Every structure is written in structure tokens, then in C-alpha cells.
Amino acid sequence: MAYAPWLDxxxxxxxxxxSTxxxxxxxxxVLLVLLLFLFRHSLRRLSERSSRLLRIGLASVMIGSEIVLxxxxxYGGIWSLQTSLxxxxxxxxxxxxxxxxxxxxRWLYSAVLFAGIAGALMAIVTPNLGYAYAHFRFIQFFTAHAMIILALLYMTWxxxxxxxxxxVAGSMIFVNIAALVVxxxxxxxxxxxxxxxxxxNTPSVLDMLGPYPVYILGEEVLALVLFTLLYIVLFAIPDRVSQHHNRKKTKTHQIQSKL
Incomplete structure (x- = not known):
């Protein structure tokens, strides 16, 4: 078998x-997220069959990324119960x-929404990763974490x-139950x-949360803050803006009707 440095x-x-x-x-x-947002209306107009095929395709990429990992x-002789599950x-x-x-x-959506987006964002910004581009692990890592965000925003938008x-509470409960089991x-x-x-062993946000086991409590606080901020930025503020726009539109329509 030929030596493949990108798999070593x-x-x-x-x-x-x-780095660059x-x-x-x-x-x-970021660009993929923006494209998903910009084309959300077009994607909603897909037929049920096309929508189902798209969701199956996205899910296949996600499951496939774990399988190839x-x-x-x-392949590398590094699979172990301690690190590979x-x-x-x-x-x-x-x-x-x-x-x-x-x-x-819907209950699964509520459980994983904020945990998935926040966790993937933290991983993307501060990766626990030992391989540079264009190693397989680099590409797999960023693909998998990007897909988490895109999948959850797809279900939203x-x-x-x-x-x-x-x-927010559902995601906190999910994270804590998962943590207990793990x-x-x-x-x-x-x-x-x-x-x-x-x-x-690599630098991460946990370095700012104190020594063991204090940083675990810090993670709880950080998770709650991040989940709350995500809810406010992605949902509370847009909903408020939409309501204001609808009230303004209704008021304008009423004035035009009187005229």
C-alpha cells in the first residue's frame, strides 16, 4: 500500500x-451559514420528496464523517476504547x-439545538486538534463541526x-445527563x-475556567450563558424585529384602507 502522508x-x-x-x-x-440563511426561502419551496432527499444527504454526510473517522x-492503528468512542x-x-x-x-431538536451549536462553535474556534491542513483529520474535524451547525440551523430556518x-433548559438537561453517563x-x-x-493537552477555553474540578462548574455556567445568548441572538431579537415589522405593516395597511 502506498504511503499517504495526509493519513499518517x-x-x-x-x-x-x-493560522491561515x-x-x-x-x-x-461562516459563508456556508450565510448562504443557508439567504436561500432558506428557496429551500422551503422544495417538494416534500426533494426536502427529504436533502435531509437524508446531509445526515449521510454527518454519519459518514464519523464512520470514516x-x-x-x-487504519492508523490508534483505535482504542479510551480515545476513539x-x-x-x-x-x-x-x-x-x-x-x-x-x-x-421536536424534543430532540430542543435537546441538541443549543448544545450542538455552542459546542461546535467552541470546537471550531479553539480546536482540540493535532493535525494541520491538509491532513485528513483536519478536514474531517472542521467538516463534522460545520455540519452540526448547518444541520441545526437548517431545521430552524x-x-x-x-x-x-x-x-435552553432542555439543552442544559441533555448536556448534564450526557456528562453523567460519559x-x-x-x-x-x-x-x-x-x-x-x-x-x-492542547490550549482551550477550559484553561480560563480554573483547575480540576472547578472548571467543570465553570463549564456549567459558560454553557448556560452561551445557550442564553444563542437564544437571544438567533430567536428573541429576530422575533422582536419581526413583530415590530408586522405591526408597522399592519398599521400602514390600516391607514391606507381609511384613505
């Missing part, structure tokens, strides 16, 4: 935060977001699922999924 798990240039490739990757993700672990928060939200695309289940404040697995396997037993 050992001999690869290290990832550098906010990192900045380009973040820019591409597992195959890469095996899909038990990180973003791995869980990736698979659950794919399931959401396939089932359009195209499928028109709407969260309430309860969705911590039990960590103890059983001697692993550190979701960084529940110690911080990652």
Missing part, C-alpha cells in the same frame, strides 16, 4: 490555532443532529422549528471523554 496519524505538521488554514476554515463555515483510527459532546450532537434531520423530532426558553464510562475505561477527568 504520527508524522504530520501540528495544528496551529488562528484555521482562519480560512472558519471563514468558509473510525476507519482512520483503525463517539462520546465527546460534539460527537454525540453530530449523530443526534443527523437523527434529527431524519426524524424531525428551513424546517421552521422554533425553540423557546424551555429549549463520566461513568470514563471511570470504567480510564478515559477522559468530554474532558471530565482532566483538561485537554
Amino acid at each position: 496519524p504520527y508524522d504530520a505538521p501540528p495544528f496551529i490555532a488562528f 488554514s484555521h482562519m480560512i476554515s472558519m471563514t468558509i463555515i 473510525q476507519l482512520w483510527y483503525v 463517539p462520546l465527546e459532546l460534539c460527537s454525540l450532537t453530530l449523530l443526534l443532529s443527523a437523527l434529527l434531520l431524519l426524524t424531525r423530532t 428551513v424546517e421552521q422549528f422554533r425553540p423557546g426558553w424551555r429549549s 463520566y461513568a464510562v470514563d471511570v470504567l475505561l480510564g478515559a477522559n471523554y468530554m474532558f471530565l477527568r482532566h483538561k485537554p
